[in-house]
Amino acid sequence: MVRANGRRLVVAGLVLLFVFPFLAMLSTAFKLPGDIFHAPPRLLPAEWTWDNFAAAFEQIPIWRYLGNTLFTRAANVIGTLLACPLSKVTWRGRSALLAVVLATMMLPPQVTMIPVYLLWNGLNAGDTYWPLIAPAFFGTPFLIFMIRQFLMSVPNDLIAAARLDGANELRIYWSIVLPLARPALVTSAVFQFVWTWTDFLNPLIYLNDSEKYTLSIGLYAFFAEHDVAWGPLMAACVMFTIPALLIFIAGQRYFVGGVSTGALK
Template sequence: MPQVPLREESSTNRPLPPELIDYKPKRKVSKVLKQSFFPHIGLALVGILFLAPFAWLVITSLKSIDEIFAIPTVWWPEKLNWANYSGAVETIPFVRYTWNTIVICFFSVLGQLISAPLVAYALARMNFKGRNLIFFVMMGTMILPFQVTMIPVYVMFNNLGMIDTYLPLTLPNFFGAAFYIFMLRQFFLSIPFELTEAAKIDGASEFRIYWQIILPLSRPALYTVALFTFLGAWGDFLGPLIYLNDPDKWTLSVGLRAYIGEHDVEWGMLMAASTLFTVPIIILYFFVQRQFIQGITLTGFK
C-alpha cells in the first residue's frame, strides 16, 4: 500500500523562538515606564520646585545671622542654631497669638459650614421664583475685590461697636461666601435628583433631605470648603491689622511684625517663626488631602 505522507506539524504547535517569548514582557515593562514611571518622575521634579522655598525657609531658620548674609551663599549651616526657635517663641507671646488665630479659624470654618451649604442647597435643589436672579447677583459680588469694600465695611462694624473684637473677622462667615456657595452648588447639582424625589415620596421634609442625604454625600466638598476657609483665616493679615488694636488680641500673621524693628530685622527668629506658622498648614493638608482632591475633582460633574 502506498504510504500516506505525514502532515507537517501545525505552526500553532511549534515552539516560539526565544526572542518572541521575551517580547511581551519587554513591551509590558516599556508600557509601565511610559504610563507610570516617567510621569511620576516629572511630578516629583515639579514637587521639588514647589518644596524648595519651604526647604530654604527651614534651612535659613537654623543659620546664624552671619551665615544668612554670607557671600558666597552658605547652603547649609556649620552648626544648627536651634536658639532661633526658642527666641522666636519667647520674643513675642507666640502661644497667645496662636490661640487667637485658632479661635478665629474655628469660628470662621464653623460659620462657612453652617451657612454656605444651606444657601447652596436652596440654589441647587429647590425651585422658587427669582432663584436664578439671586444666584447671578451673588456671583456678581465675587467681582468686587476686598479693597473696594474695605472702608464701607469698616465703617459699618465701627458703627456697630465691633472694632477691636473678633466679630468682624468671624461674623461674615456665618452669611456664606459667594465662592464656597458656588462650589457647593455645583457639587449638589451632581447628586442624582432621583434620591431626593424618592425621599419626598416617603414624606421627608426639605431639611431632612438636606441633613440626611445631601450633606453625607457631600463630605469631600465640605472638607474642601473647610480647608480653604481655614487657610484664609490662618494666613489673613489685612483683616486683623485693620480691626484689632489690642496687641493681646493679635493673630500670628500680625504678630510676626514684632521681629521687624525700626532699624534692624531679626531674620533668624523671623524665619523660625514663619516655619512654625507654616507647619500646621502642611500637617492639616496631609490629613484631609484625599477628601480635598475628591472635592475639587468631583465638583461640577453630573
C-alpha cells in the first residue's frame, strides 16, 4: 500500500510538473496588468478579466494567422493519411525503399535543412506554402513505419479476395485498407497535426510575407516588434494551444489503441 501511494505521488508530481506551465499561461491570460507580476506570485487572478483576449484580437491578426495555420496543417494531415497507408501495397523494391526511408530518421533535420531550402528555392517556391505542404504527400518516415506495422495485421487473403472479385488497386486501397487502418490513421493524424501545428522553424525559413504567417511565427513577430504585453500575448498563446489540445482529446481513444497495436506488431 505504501509503495502504491508513493507511485501515485510520483505520478501526480510529474503531471503537475508538465501541467503547471499551461496553468500559469491560462491564469496570466485572465489577469489584469497590475496582477501579472504581483509579488509574491499568484496562481489565480485576483480579478478575472476577458480584456486580454479582446486586446489580442485588436493587436494581432489572429484570424488571418489561424486561417493560414489551419490550411497548411489540414493539408499536411490529408497528405499523410493518403501517403502513409501505401506502405501496404506490394511492389518490387518495397523493402529496400522502406529501409532507406527509415534510415532518414537517423538524420537530424539540421543536416538536411540547407539542401532542402536550396531545392525549394531553385523551384521558385520560396515564400509559398508548398515547402510546408508538399513533403507530407510523400509520407513521414516514423508514421510510415507505424502504419506499416499496423497494416501487417490486415490479412493479405482479404486483399487477394478483393482482386478476385475484380476490385482494382485504388478500390482495394480506398474500401479495404483505409477503413481497417482507422486507429492507426487517427493516431497518425493526431501526431502530424500536433507536430505541424507547433512547427516554428519551417514557416520561419520559408515565409517572408506577413500575410502568409502562421500562428507560431505571427506571435513571434508580434513579440519582436512591440513591447511585450504579457496579458494579450498569453491570451493569444491560449488560443494557439487549444486546437491541438482538442484534437488530441478527440482522437485519444484511437490514439492509445493505434500506438499500442503498432508497438505490438
